[in-house]
Amino acid sequence: MAMPGGEAKGSGEQASGKPxxxxxxxxxxxxxDLIVFRAAPxxxxxxxxxxxxxxxxxxxxLIVAESGLVHPQILPSPRAVMAAWWRLFxxxxxxxxxxxxxxxxxxxxLASAVIAIPLGILMSGYRAITALFEPxxxxxxxxxxxxxxxxxxxxxxxxxxxxxxxxxIGTFFQLILLIADDARRVPKEFIETGRTLGxxxxxxxxxxxxxxxxxxxxxxxxxxxxWCWTYLIVAEIxxxxxxxxxxxxxxxxxxxxxxxxxxxxxIGIIGLASDQAIRFLHRRWFRYLH
Amino acid sequence: MANSSFIRIAQVAKEFTAPDGSxxxxxxxxxxxxxxxxxxxxxxxxxxxxxxxxxxxxGLETPSAGDIYxxxxxxxGPNRDKGMVFQSYSSFPWLTVLGNIRFGLKYRxxxxxxxxxxxxxxxxxxxGLTPFADYTINRISGGMRQRVxxxxxLAANPLVLLMDEPFGALDALSRERLQIQLxxxxxxxRKTVIFVTHDVDEAVLLADRIIVFSAxxxxxxxxxxxxxxxxxxxxxxxxxxxxxRKIRRDVLALIRNEETRMEAAE
Numbered sequence: 112m113a114m115p116g117g118e119a120k121g122s123g124e125q126a127s128g129k130p131x132x133x134x135x136x137x138x139x140x141x142x143x144d145l146i147v148f149r150a151a152p153x154x155x156x157x158x159x160x161x162x163x164x165x166x167x168x169x170x171x172x173l174i175v176a177e178s179g180l181v182h183p184q185i186l187p188s189p190r191a192v193m194a195a196w197w198r199l200f201x202x203x204x205x206x207x208x209x210x211x212x213x214x215x216x217x218x219x220x221l222a223s224a225v226i227a228i229p230l231g232i233l234m235s236g237y238r239a240i241t242a243l244f245e246p247x248x249x250x251x252x253x254x255x256x257x258x259x260x261x262x263x264x265x266x267x268x269x270x271x272x273x274x275x276x277x278x279x280i281g282t283f284f285q286l287i288l289l290i291a292d293d294a295r296r297v298p299k300e301f302i303e304t305g306r307t308l309g310x311x312x313x314x315x316x317x318x319x320x321x322x323x324x325x326x327x328x329x330x331x332x333x334x335x336x337x338w339c340w341t342y343l344i345v346a347e348i349x350x351x352x353x354x355x356x357x358x359x360x361x362x363x364x365x366x367x368x369x370x371x372x373x374x375x376x377x378i379g380i381i382g383l384a385s386d387q388a389i390r391f392l393h394r395r396w397f398r399y400l401h
Numbered sequence: 402m403a404n405s406s407f408i409r410i411a412q413v414a415k416e417f418t419a420p421d422g423s424x425x426x427x428x429x430x431x432x433x434x435x436x437x438x439x440x441x442x443x444x445x446x447x448x449x450x451x452x453x454x455x456x457x458x459x460g461l462e463t464p465s466a467g468d469i470y471x472x473x474x475x476x477x478g479p480n481r482d483k484g485m486v487f488q489s490y491s492s493f494p495w496l497t498v499l500g501n502i503r504f505g506l507k508y509r510x511x512x513x514x515x516x517x518x519x520x521x522x523x524x525x526x527x528x529g530l531t532p533f534a535d536y537t538i539n540r541i542s543g544g545m546r547q548r549v550x551x552x553x554x555l556a557a558n559p560l561v562l563l564m565d566e567p568f569g570a571l572d573a574l575s576r577e578r579l580q581i582q583l584x585x586x587x588x589x590x591r592k593t594v595i596f597v598t599h600d601v602d603e604a605v606l607l608a609d610r611i612i613v614f615s616a617x618x619x620x621x622x623x624x625x626x627x628x629x630x631x632x633x634x635x636x637x638x639x640x641x642x643x644x645x646r647k648i649r650r651d652v653l654a655l656i657r658n659e660e661t662r663m664e665a666a667e
């Protein structure tokens with residue numbers, strides 16, 4: 112049974128290996144597809160291009176910084192930043208700073224999600240809940256989060272509570288509207304199918320609506336998690352004695368620009384890693400979409 | 402008040418309110434009686450309100466006036482008694498073929514889990530999808546997706562099967578195949594069916610009875626007993642026999658006349 116398939120595969124490999132001219136041509140075509148309007152995806156070439164762009168930025172940085180054209184105080188060289196990183200990890204206990212920052216982000220993010228998911232779904236389904244909450248949500252949504260810092264400090268002091276609350280305010284009111292939108296975009300036919308198969312309102316929300324909106328919801332959560340990091344730095348700069356933002360701000364005060372750069376890169380790397388992790392899970396969980 | 406009819410649509414009207422506050426009549430007061438086991442097809446010019454009438458039977462729309470009774474009970478909203486198959490693919494993409502059919506039984510508490518599994522597999526087999534039981538919906542064709550939707554609806558054991566242009570989005574060959582399958586299914590199951598289509602050939606091929614609707618607001622223009630002239634067991638060969646062509650011609654004439662009248666009115 113496996114014979115014909117194995118044979119075909121074997122001969123295919125041979126065929127592509129024998130004539131030397133064919134393979135580079137295929138690769139050339141793949142590269143060309145990258146600049147053809149709406150061409151087929153080329154994951155490998157796209158990855159190389161992304162890595163290349165990243166490296167290009169690094170190289171330009173390296174050249175400009177090492178050439179001495181820019182004062183190191185303005186643009187420290189990559190080597191100085193690496194050294195600063197090393198110092199931060201070995202001398203300043205940077206690991207616990209990263210730990211506390213990540214913990215703050217996730218505490219606020221989870222608190223947002225746990226409330227926003229059910230409330231957003233209810234908002235999409237019941238006009239009364241939308242009418243009750245939407246004006247308040249829209250009002251808070253337009254408040255600049257840094258403006259709320261004094262208030263959270265007065266109410267909650269300088270402990271963890273005020274920081275997590277600030278992050279929560281910054282994300283919850285955005286997330287709930289994203290979730291409600293995700294729920295509203297579920298095709299009417301899915302809901303009506305559920306009803307004509309005998310689902311109650313609760314069953315509809317749990318078994319149909321939530322399942323149908325899940326892929327979009329995970330995307331909304333991923334985007335919100337990114338916002339959390341933005342507000343984290345605001346919270347840690349203003350009132351904190353720990354965390355990536357605090358270290359960043361302290362380094363600025365002493366004019367240590369390599370440390371500032373190290374802090375910015377740390378946040379970027381954590382952000383990129385968590386984003387990619389969620390994308391990876393998205394692809395695994397929602398195979399039926401890909 | 403309900404008489405002996407299985408489905409009784411009694412003086413039912415429907416109007417919508419436009420955004421500017423004006424009232425648009427979609428269905429004029431009309432009455433239709435459907436007997437148990439009958440296959441009734443609604444045809445009419447597009448946008449005439451035939452789907453609205455069917456959706457009211459399904460409890461998915463509320464009549465502005467009049468009442469609908471199913472098996473002696475007033476229709477108050479959607480439930481498992483009124484199974485619905487939509488034109489668009491309504492199979493759930495996060496479930497497999499078999500998972501979708503099982504979903505039709507999810508809210509039945511009158512039978513055991515073993516019985517549910519047996520019924521799900523029975524309908525899976527009935528629509529010929531047993532080899533595809535574990536496929537996800539994105540891997541099967543449009544025709545197969547509609548078979549999944551039909552099997553899922555039948556598994557819920559509704560009193561009436563409501564089908565809203567279920568084959569409208571399919572290519573000609575898949576449509577023919579599904580029409581034949583539906584006739585076989587229907588003979589085996591003895592379900593009461595209301596089927597909405599704008600394809601007159603499909604209507605005559607499938608129907609015991611064709612209700613022809615006028616342009617909007619919908620009225621009943623004609624009620625044609627197809628089963629009086631055509632045999633119950635039909636194949637696609639029937640498209641060539643004179644009786645079929647006569648009914649087809651009559652229905653088409655009515656619809657064309659309506660469309661001309663509507664264009665003249667505008």
